[in-house]
Amino acid sequence: MTPRPAVFFDRDGVVNLSPGAGYVLSWNDFHFSPGLIAALRLCKTRGYATILVTSQQGVGKGLMTQADLDQIHDQMQRALTTEHAAFDAIYACTCLSTDPDCTCRKPSPEMIHRAAAEHHLDLTRSLLVGDYDRDIQMAIHAGLPTTIRILADDHPATVPATHTLPGTDTLASLLDTLLP
Numbered sequence: 168m169t170p171r172p173a174v175f176f177d178r179d180g181v182v183n184l185s186p187g188a189g190y191v192l193s194w195n196d197f198h199f200s201p202g203l204i205a206a207l208r209l210c211k212t213r214g215y216a217t218i219l220v221t222s223q224q225g226v227g228k229g230l231m232t233q234a235d236l237d238q239i240h241d242q243m244q245r246a247l248t249t250e251h252a253a254f255d256a257i258y259a260c261t262c263l264s265t266d267p268d269c270t271c272r273k274p275s276p277e278m279i280h281r282a283a284a285e286h287h288l289d290l291t292r293s294l295l296v297g298d299y300d301r302d303i304q305m306a307i308h309a310g311l312p313t314t315i316r317i318l319a320d321d322h323p324a325t326v327p328a329t330h331t332l333p334g335t336d337t338l339a340s341l342l343d344t345l346l347p
Contacts, residue, residue: 172292226261274304
C-alpha cells in the first residue's frame, strides 16, 4: 500500500473558533471556524487524510475530564460526518505544559509521527494548518514541507510558516492551489 499524504489540523483557532484565554469545555462552547468544513471536504476529495492534532491542557488542569474531551470530539465528528468531512483520526495531548515527562506536547512531533505510523502517511507530501508557533514548529520537527498559519490577534507569529492567512474563510481556496 502506497502511503498517502495528510493535512494535519490544530483544533482551537483553526477547526473551531478560539475560546480566547479560556477553554472549550463543552460542545456548547464549540463553534466551527468559517470555511473549515469546505477545507476538510476538499482534502478528502483530493485523497488526503485529515488528522486533528491538538493540545488540550484543560484535561491536565482538571477543568474537564478525558470523557468530556472525548464527548466534544465525538459530537464534532458526528457533525462533520453529516458534511462528509470527518477527521480520519484525532490525537490529543492532555499533559500540562509543566509536565517534565510529557513527550507529546507541541512542538514535539510525536502526535504527527504516531499518526504517520498508524495510518500509513507520507509526511514528505503532507502539510499542517495551525495558529500558534508551536504548531508550525511541530510540523517543522516532523519534516512536513508545508505549513499554513492562521493569524490570531492574541498571540504573535515569530516562527515563519510557508503560507499565512488572516482567517480560515479562505483556507479551502489556498488548499485548492496546494493539493494536487
